Amino acid sequence: MTPLHELVNSIGFTIPQTMNADPNSLDDLCGKLMPLYETSSSKFPEHSDLELLLGLLSVHHDRLLHQLNAQRDALVAMQEVIDQSLDRSHSRKFKAPVIIEFWLTMHLWVYLQGMLRMDYSLANDYAAEAGKMLAPMTDKNLDQLRVEWNQTYYVGRDAKQNNNSFLKQVSGSLRKLLK
Template sequence: MNKLETALKDIKADCLLNHADAQKQWDVFCEQYVTLFEKVRLNKPDSDTTHHLLGILTKAHIEAQTLIQHHQESLGKMEQVFKDTLGEEHASRFENQSQKQLIFVTHLWLYIQGYLYMDFSLANDHAEQTAKILSPMSAQQPEALRSEFLGSFYQGIDNSPIEKTTHPILGWLKSLFKS
């Protein structure tokens, strides 16, 4: 197990590994970004590991999304050729690894955002944008994809050791209504 994988497991991000395909994408991600992670840790040893993870996942998400956007038209044409040549049943056996990686990285990226208690509206915007990009290539509606992505954001919140603080006045008001 490399240091990137260890850091991800330390924040319980492995809870996203709920099926075999996720494990494959996890392995690809960790292999691809371990060198960058170690380099960042050496360059900024005083920064929190979760912030390093956030930076790397932001980079990974941008790269995966850009790859899909730049090749979306050719991917669609290739998929159509498979369907026309092999038929619907056999064409469905071919998997778009770029799409799968973007889906996985988005889940992981939103997880870390939730784990760090980052702004929900920003996470929601990113989830929606990614869902709109992926929807034409999948059988799912953008809203369903967005909801799935946000599930990872909430898992991050659930696994976070950070205690959500409330404004003292809000706490005082709540205490008045409890009695």
């Protein structure tokens, strides 16, 4: 397991069930981003791991958005052929890897934004923009995708609260033991 994957695990992120993604897709994403994470870590040692992860995901999100824009027509056409050729229960299983990667990156990115207590309206705007891009390539509409990512934002906010509560409990217990 890479240090990046350990970081993602340490913040409590898991692939949302609404994605129906292969559990290995998070491993693949972390493996793909690890070289850039290592470079960023050595280049910017003054930044925390979470700040580096946020910057890394921001850059990756932007790259994927450009890639999806460039391939949009082909990806939509491919999805239409799959949808017309297969039963809905089977067609849902076929997505281009770039679509799954972008979908997962959005979840992790907005989760981290929630955890860092960043502005919700900005996360919502990004979710709406991403939903507009991805909806024609999936079996979900823009609002379903936006709501899915917004829910992940709040899961991240809750994870931060739970981590803080746990740390307060542990530090309180340690203080009592040390007295």
